[in-house]
Amino acid sequence: MRRSLSLLTLLCAPGLLGAADFKRDIAPIFKSKCYSCHSEAAGKEKNGYVFDNLKRLAGDIRPSGMIDPGRPGESPLMELLTLPEGDKRHMPPKGSLSAKEIKAMREWIAEGALLEKQASAKPSGLAPSVKVAAVEAWTSLEGKVISAAFEKLEGGVVVLRMNGKPYRVPLDKLSEASRKQAAERAAAAKKP
Template identity: 45%
Template sequence: MTQLRLPLYTTLLFAAYSALAADFKKDIQPILERNCYECHSVKTGKKKAGFVFDDLETFKLDIKDNDVAQIRPGKPAESHFLEILVNNGKNHMPPDEQLSTSDIKKITEWISEGASFDKDAPKMTPVAAKKSLPPIMSWTNMEGKKIKAGFVRLDGDNVVLRMPLNAAEVAYPLAKLSEESQKQARDCAAP
């Protein structure tokens, strides 16, 4: 009798978990619409820090399994997007007030489950970056001033860095970086 209960219990547990799984359209999109669209939407014409949440193709560009992506599928603890929603500092989002605990829980579940836009689609398998990069690196300019930022890409004579506090991408002239930081940028860009 016990052998029959275990598969039934497992099936019921899985069904209950699936019913609780975060659904982007039902759970996440309304949270973003209520709290984020004012500053991050095509509809309002505002794309602060380069983020747009109502254009899913653009939003998907920030969802990857690499060290500079805003959302890392299956890795909420490594997702900068979640970090700025839960921090209590002056740079938390949304700027006026924190999201509710239940909203944060739903977003965390959604990221944990693979950050899929279609609940019925197969789970997104994280694709490793070509080269693992530290999320935040130290950069020094020719005057010896240091900043902390994530490497995004080389763009001509500029290195594009993502600022950790607001996730803004900033192009900085490669020639104005110290030799060590110039080498670091080239190494990061290497395939």
């Protein structure tokens, strides 16, 4: 329930045309402002958080996690970054992210906090018989766009996968084109 709600929130959020890219926009912020205390490279893991091991970072990206994908307002990380500088919990402890960096972080979370380039759901390394659905754009009735991989169609609900988690979206919330896309992906999935 919560998951489908968060995806709907995302679909309805303003101005979301896939802007932020983790490698290009977000990793450099973590590197310059956080790695000194939160990276395996520096051997510092304050409170257990490291940002240079993507597998571990991925564990913090989940509903109710430090980074709640699609919900920057609910993500404790955004709170830590935007607290007044004097606050004990403000991160980093000294100085602040620039307004531009905070905006990039917020957009990245709003767009689902993807760690991989959106088009790079490559099947490499997997057995050739394993089909990996590509991450693609889905549009809501209001014209908002999110990036997710098709998983399956269940009656009137399409199940999309974002960051390894399933999200259920009623078909009637999607644009005509995205409904058609869902039907095509479902038909393709049935083929041997």
